[in-house]
Amino acid sequence: MTTAHLIQPDTHTRQPAPTNAALAARAAAVIPGGVNSVNRSMPWPFVIAEAHGAYIHDVEGRAYLDYHAAFGPIILGHNHPEVNAAVHAAMSRLDIIGAGITEAEILLAEAIHRHVPSADRVLLTNSGSEATYAALRLARAVTGRNKIIKFQGTYHGWHDAVLMNVISPAHKIGTRDLLSLGMSPGVVADTIVLPFNDIEAVADTIHRQGDQIAAILVEVIPHNIGCVLPRPEFLAALRRLTTESGALLIFDEVITGFRHDLGGYQRISGVTPDLSTFAKAMANGYPIAALVGRAEYMDRFAPGGGVFFAGTYNGHPVGVAAALATIAILEDGAVHRHCFALAEQAAQGIQSIADELGIEMQVARFGSVFVPYFLSGPIESYTDLLRSRNDLDIWFRRTMCEHGVFMVPTALKRNHVSAAHTAADIERTLELARQVLRKLPA
Numbered sequence: 001m002t003t004a005h006l007i008q009p010d011t012h013t014r015q016p017a018p019t020n021a022a023l024a025a026r027a028a029a030v031i032p033g034g035v036n037s038v039n040r041s042m043p044w045p046f047v048i049a050e051a052h053g054a055y056i057h058d059v060e061g062r063a064y065l066d067y068h069a070a071f072g073p074i075i076l077g078h079n080h081p082e083v084n085a086a087v088h089a090a091m092s093r094l095d096i097i098g099a100g101i102t103e104a105e106i107l108l109a110e111a112i113h114r115h116v117p118s119a120d121r122v123l124l125t126n127s128g129s130e131a132t133y134a135a136l137r138l139a140r141a142v143t144g145r146n147k148i149i150k151f152q153g154t155y156h157g158w159h160d161a162v163l164m165n166v167i168s169p170a171h172k173i174g175t176r177d178l179l180s181l182g183m184s185p186g187v188v189a190d191t192i193v194l195p196f197n198d199i200e201a202v203a204d205t206i207h208r209q210g211d212q213i214a215a216i217l218v219e220v221i222p223h224n225i226g227c228v229l230p231r232p233e234f235l236a237a238l239r240r241l242t243t244e245s246g247a248l249l250i251f252d253e254v255i256t257g258f259r260h261d262l263g264g265y266q267r268i269s270g271v272t273p274d275l276s277t278f279a280k281a282m283a284n285g286y287p288i289a290a291l292v293g294r295a296e297y298m299d300r301f302a303p304g305g306g307v308f309f310a311g312t313y314n315g316h317p318v319g320v321a322a323a324l325a326t327i328a329i330l331e332d333g334a335v336h337r338h339c340f341a342l343a344e345q346a347a348q349g350i351q352s353i354a355d356e357l358g359i360e361m362q363v364a365r366f367g368s369v370f371v372p373y374f375l376s377g378p379i380e381s382y383t384d385l386l387r388s389r390n391d392l393d394i395w396f397r398r399t400m401c402e403h404g405v406f407m408v409p410t411a412l413k414r415n416h417v418s419a420a421h422t423a424a425d426i427e428r429t430l431e432l433a434r435q436v437l438r439k440l441p442a
Helices: 020-030 081-093 105-115 128-143 186-187 200-213 232-245 263-267 293-301 319-330 334-357 382-387 390-402 421-436
Strands: 048-052 053-056 065-066 122-123 147-152 192-193 215-221 248-250 275-277 289-293 362-364 369-372
Touching: 020 128, 048 369, 065 248, 065 421, 081 319, 105 289, 105 382, 128 215, 128 248, 128 289, 128 293, 128 382, 147 200, 147 421, 186 192, 186 232, 192 200, 192 319, 200 215, 200 232, 232 248, 232 263, 248 263, 263 275, 289 293, 319 334, 334 362, 369 390, 390 421
Parallel strands: 147 192, 147 215, 215 248, 248 275
Antiparallel strands: 048 053, 053 065, 122 289, 275 289, 362 369
């Protein structure tokens, strides 16, 4: 036997571990911008390998305490075992059928009907954008009108009627600030943008154009600009004005629903809309959304009702199973109490640190959401946030990320507490926040 026969190539040579930079470069070569949703773009290469509980881990092995929660769906913690078990059980019995209905879909619709005040009827879809799109179509069909009202600072999805006036520069306040090229001018022209919490502006618009307005669509807490709370009388006024004018009132509870209460913010506020949209926390991160509302309107989606609603993946067994499991876990209230208490601890702690260090900051909180704003004074509308030092906000978030506490490094974005967070996690966060804020740029 020759030496050549004795020396065999090493087929088990370990390949170099992937790096964030290398994988991000591969992504950019085949995916526009390297991400599948523009809001996921990061200021540094960031490739996630796994997520468990309150932590996410990048491909280089770094662990981050996660307050981003994928923009809010994660209410129980990443990869929750009971939710995953329910999904696995569903997958062992069903995939997608595309005809009729499953018992699980019925159970989920009944659960939402039981908890949500506006949910006489429930339709399942896949994303919040789809749900708001269908809600507006229904409102136009019911009223025979075309115009809608939305508010500055609110986000309702990617479709042409609503993709405008979220985080707008000061010089575009009061105009239509479109977020994309290619939006249909005719659709855009039917959208009226008003200041959030301004009852007089809404009343004046209804007085002048009420017979043309199909719906008022409102993100009940504009969480897409952090945590701006509605004045108690604002939502009640929207209910009164829409009832008087014949328009429909639509609550966008894609973020607030299930995270703040099983019945949504509508149950907290005592104001019941005609239609509501839900997504995110209802399934702890699995894809599903819902459009719910009064029977007399929602039944227009039934065969023969004249309003079209369809989708191959609507009511998919995976999302339905995850939603049923998530709602069951939330029903005793323990998760909400835990998350609210920890979010309050985080908000009060960061506020105290800022006050002690003489930093101009106001930490807003509702339920399990907290947001440090680098400003002082009341916050009731988007224009109040124009005072915020967004440069300091982004610096703070990015520096927290660099030290293992993940707060998405985009100004005005909210932080979320999940059931997987602990008091020790909050204490660690506050200790790091103190160190970071001491080095805040002048």
